[in-house]
Amino acid sequence: MPERLSFHIKRDSALHHLNPLTKLLLVLTLILTAFLAPFYWTPHILAVLFIPLLSMLGKVGREYFSTAIRLILPAATFLFAMQAFFQPVGEEIIFEFYFLDITRESFLFAFSNAMRIVVMVSAFTIFLLTTHPSELMSDLTRRGLPGQFAYVIISTLQILPQMQAKAQTIISAQRSRGLETEGGFFKRAGALVPLIGPLVFGSLVEVEERAIAIEARGFTSKHVKTSLHEIPDTSTDKLLRWFLTALILASIGLRIWLS
Amino acid sequence: MFNKIKGNFNTQTWVLIPIAIAINIAVGQIVVLLKLPVYLDSIGTVLVAVLCGPWAGALTGALTNIIWGLAIDPNALPWWPVAFFIGYMAGRMAQWGFFKSWWKVAVTGFVVALTAAVVSTPIAVYIYGGITASGSSFITAYLLQTGQGIWQAVFSTGFLVEPVDKITTAMIAFAIILGLPKRTVGGYPKPEQVEVEGGSKNELYIALGVVVLLILIAAFVLRGILGG
Incomplete structure (x- = not known):
């Protein structure tokens, strides 16, 4: 991964x-x-x-x-x-x-x-x-794209593989507890809740902490930021x-x- | 107008959007794995839309399809306007107070589905000539064989497929919001939109009744479009 x-x-x-x-x-x-x-x-x-x-x-x-x-x-x-x-x-x-x-x-x-x-x-x-994605984003930010958009794109690219890995872990964990992910329609539909519940709640809990962390690093600051590259x-x-x-x-x- | 858009976005919104996009894609893939006949690929979009506002929801939807298209399945790319309007409409419905109890959420899901069907029709017709790469195109092909016009055929297909998917999506999003701690919900721009209304014990039965009613209306409208 x-x-x-x-x-x-x-x-x-x-x-x-x-x-x-x-x-x-x-x-x-x-x-x-x-x-x-x-x-x-x-x-x-x-x-x-x-x-x-x-x-x-x-x-x-x-x-x-x-x-x-x-x-x-x-x-x-x-x-x-x-x-x-x-x-x-x-x-x-x-x-x-x-x-x-x-x-x-x-x-x-x-x-x-x-x-x-x-x-x-x-x-x-x-x-x-x-x-490189960050190259594109820093160039566009320099041309006036709000920094928040760049944050959204770059962090999606980071979070997506993590989320998919997490989903895989949850699927394996629930299966090992005996959750059936195959079989009749109602069995498969019933498997939906124990699979997406932990995934969604687990990731939504992080939101507040992340928000405080990037706020502390001047995320919403209006000043022009300098770039290393x-x-x-x-x-x-x-x-x-x-x-x-x-x-x-x-x-x-x-x-x-x-x- | 501009200030209203700005009101959708605080730091917590910006942090939620990437996570919501990842939720859309990850849940969409779990559903494929379970071989369920729905997509459920806009749960994150609906979450952002009701917690932060229509514009934030629209942005989440559009970005989901763009990133999905570029990174996983190229056929998702042309549909970004559909995802945009799904987010926008869900946000508007929440603004009008339609995200506070189960039956209202079902209505929201239905309206969102209608929007999705309307917006996806011209895209399917102009870019794909009516037949897309999705499985539901078999219905379109069947309707075309029976002599329907291309616009009726494509729109009816959307109308048949979307409601089940979008009502389920809206209900799952509502269940997630019910499960979130009040403190977390309070940090988003529009927490008042999801304040649950007086809990009657018959809530779920009313919701079921509304869903059945909506399906009947849908069937009636479909008959109208297809000419009896």
């Missing part, structure tokens, strides 16, 4: 050295173009060509592909199958299986939709692989951000113009 939920891999690459905000804008651009660009092939080219190249550029190619196969591909395939079979569009049937059928239109629709989801998730994956923001970053903004506007414009 990792101490903190983070995908970040420390490497020395062009992507790692970009400012976090630039990378966030890059992710947004990729998603918006995939969803908005009026050409059928846009999401496919982005997913198959551009994003793998981007992961190579960030020197996280191996990690990216393993995540893609383990996480992204199954989700996309499932979505594709659901939509291809159940989307009620089109006449021309190209595949039949008992009462299920795939038409040409539903096949194309499902495929491009799955690809869009792949683009969305892969873009975020590469972002998370090359950006300086996050670079070069002129290349600024140029790239203008370029990406232009791309987003262009794809929105094309969409409106062509439809």
Whole structure:
């Protein structure tokens, strides 16, 4: 169980050295173009060509592909199958299986939709692989994001693995006392209370203590806080951000113009 | 407006939000493990909403889906507006005094479910073309096969699935608040919203009656949507 939920891999690459905000804008651009660009092939080219190249550029190619196969591909395939079979569009049937059928239109629709989801998730994956969460948060705080938001994100990433570990402990403990977590519906529903009760009450008790602790460390103080790490923001970053903004506007414009 | 939003957030709110997000996700996973036909992935959101206010609840909901989507299941990501409005609506209902006894909590759950169904419909239609990656899409697919329009089919599915889930969620959240010491509850911005009203012995029976009534109303409305 990792101490903190983070995908970040420390490497020395062009992507790692970009400012976090630039990378966030890059992710947004990729998603918006995939969803908005009026050409059928846009999401496919982005997913198959551009994003793998981007992961190579960030020197996280191996990690990216393993995540893609383990996480992204199954989700996309499932979505594709659901939509291809159940989307009620089109006449021309190209595949039949008992009462299920795939038409040409539903096949194309499902495929491009799955690809869009792949683009969305892969873009975020590469972002998370090359950006440390605290780096992102301190950069955004410097730009005016309230410190409380940064606290919420960072501490969620810390608490979540702890909570999951705690849940696992509670499940094992209750099972060893003879709690049945399998079997009939009412047995399983009855198991809910002894499992989530200790978990929820146990974590809510900590709230007051934590609040006093961070209050004592100037959590609500209005003064500007200094940071130990300086996050670079070069002129290349600024140029790239203008370029990406232009791309987003262009794809929105094309969409409106062509439809 | 801005001051009202600010009133939702004190230090204890900020500390509760990450814990609530973790509760959402951890309980959601326990429910999957128990193979129960509900999600129960917004207990933390409802807790924050009734103890701190609608805006804090909305923030918790949205962040839950964003973090869930980025870290565990990418398909959770597009649904953040639904979680946002679940938190917001639960907070509003609590503000109107609907979180003080079992039957009122059931009504809150029902209203929240309705909100969730309404907000999730355009997302399902525009992003997924009606068929999402969730199991309830089999109902949508069936309704589409019977010749329903896509909007009716998707909305009816939400209307069928949500109430059970959200009423249970609201009731569990209420049970948790009942179990918390008064001192802890008092530290949040809106402790007066969860002051339990005069305990009649028939409380639970009234609540059950209300739930049955709500389900009947739901069935009636559904018949209206689907055209008899």
